[in-house]
Amino acid sequence: MNRITRRFLAVVTFVWAGYASAVPITDTVTVEGLEWAQVDLFKGLSWSSINVVCPAGVCGSGTLSGYDMAGWSWATVDDMNKLFNHYIGFEALGPGPSFWWPPGSDFTASTAFFGDGWRQTGYFFGEFTEGLVSDYDAGAPVMGRVTEFGVPGDRISTDDKNIGGTLDRLFVGAWFFREEENNTVSSPATLTLTALGLSALGFSRRKRLRS
Numbered sequence: 721m722n723r724i725t726r727r728f729l730a731v732v733t734f735v736w737a738g739y740a741s742a743v744p745i746t747d748t749v750t751v752e753g754l755e756w757a758q759v760d761l762f763k764g765l766s767w768s769s770i771n772v773v774c775p776a777g778v779c780g781s782g783t784l785s786g787y788d789m790a791g792w793s794w795a796t797v798d799d800m801n802k803l804f805n806h807y808i809g810f811e812a813l814g815p816g817p818s819f820w821w822p823p824g825s826d827f828t829a830s831t832a833f834f835g836d837g838w839r840q841t842g843y844f845f846g847e848f849t850e851g852l853v854s855d856y857d858a859g860a861p862v863m864g865r866v867t868e869f870g871v872p873g874d875r876i877s878t879d880d881k882n883i884g885g886t887l888d889r890l891f892v893g894a895w896f897f898r899e900e901e902n903n904t905v906s907s908p909a910t911l912t913l914t915a916l917g918l919s920a921l922g923f924s925r926r927k928r929l930r931s
Contacts, residue, residue, distance in 0.1 A: 741783075741786075742783045742786065742787065742788035743786050743787050743788065744787070744788050745757045745761065745787050745788070745792070745896075747761060749836055749837050749838055750900065751803060751806055751836070752806060753899070753900055754897045754898070754899065754900070755897060755898050755899070755900050756803070756895070756896065756897045757787075757792065757895075757896040757897070758838070758839055758893075759838070759839070759841055759849050759850070759851040759893035759894065759895060760839050760840070760841045760849075760893050761785055761787060761893065762784055762785050762787075762851070762893040762894040762896075763841055763890060763891065763892065763893045764890055764892075765784060765785065765852075765893075765894060767852050767856065767861035769784075770784060770794060770852065770854075770894055771854070771856075773789055774789060774792070774793075774794040774854065774896075776854065777793055777794040777795070777796060777854035778793060778794075779791070779792040779793065779794060779896070784894075789896070791898050792896045792897070792898050793896065793897055793898060794853065794854040794894065794895070794896055795853050795854065795864065795895035795896065795897055796853055796854055796855055797814075797816060797817055797818075797853055797855045797862050797864070797878045798814055798815055798816070799853070799895070799897065800813075800853055800864035800878045800895060801813040801814030801815065801818060801878055802814070803864075803895075804820075804829070804864070804866065804876045804878065807829045807830075807832045807833045807836075807866070807876075808820060808828075808829045808874075808876065809828070809829070812876075813876070813877075813878060814878075817855075817857075817862055817877075817878050817879045817880055818877065818878055818879070819875075819876075819877040819878075819879050820874070820875075820876045820877065821873075821874070821875050821876075822873055822874055824873065825873045826873040826874060827868060827873045827874055828874070829866070829874045829876055830847070830866055830867070830868035830873075830874045830876070831868075833849075833866050834847060834868070838866075841891050841892060841893050842890075842891035845869055846867060846868045846869040847867070847868045848865060848866070848867035848868065848869075848891075849865065849866050849867075849893075850863055850864075850865040850867075850891060850892045850893070851863065851864055851865070851892060851893040851894045851895040852864075852892060852893070852894045852895070853878070853894075853895055857880055860880045860881065861881070862878065862879070862880055862881070863878075863879070863880075863881045863892065864877070864878045864895055865877055865878075865879075
């Protein structure tokens with residue numbers, strides 16, 4: 721094994737190890753052609769730590785809570801308005817940070833939400849799911865949440881909330897989505913194809929030098 725080959729294998733092994741340590745997100749809920757990651761996978765993270773990996777909502781090759789974020793988008797307020805309106809059944813939210821609280825004891829929206837397989841991030845006299853979005857307004861991260869309290873029922877919002885201390889973040893995750901068709905080739909598979917391509921180029925180069 722020559723020196724170039726050894727170096728190439730060392731690089732491939734190093735990159736492969738990086739991919740292997742990042743877990744792909746498979747715990748998802750699909751809504752209107754978008755695959756959403758479960759919010760509770762990212763509980764306890766600060767807005768700024770998420771923004772390092774997903775600046776302006778576009779996630780790079782980094783990891784969050786050990787999950788590979790390549791190909792994912794960090795939702796905006798309007799993304800959340802659209803998602804929540806799907807469960808509400810009409811355009812109750814948006815544009816921008818909004819709040820919806822139906823009259824009476826109407827649990828239709830949250831029943832549909834949790835019935836779709838979404839998990840709660842906390843419980844306080846009822847289920848609730850809360851997650852940070854990529855919008856940031858005057859020092860206060862914006863949060864999308866759906867809650868189901870006793871009365872008057874559903875409380876669904878994409879409003880401002882200052883997530884300050886560590887204790888607050890224990891019950892708050894984050895909202896991420898991607899197009900379904902983008903999840904066709906895993907990162908390790910892509911790396912394998914890249915390695916094979918580089919190997920072919922190396923073989924072709926050696927063949928030309930010998931001829």
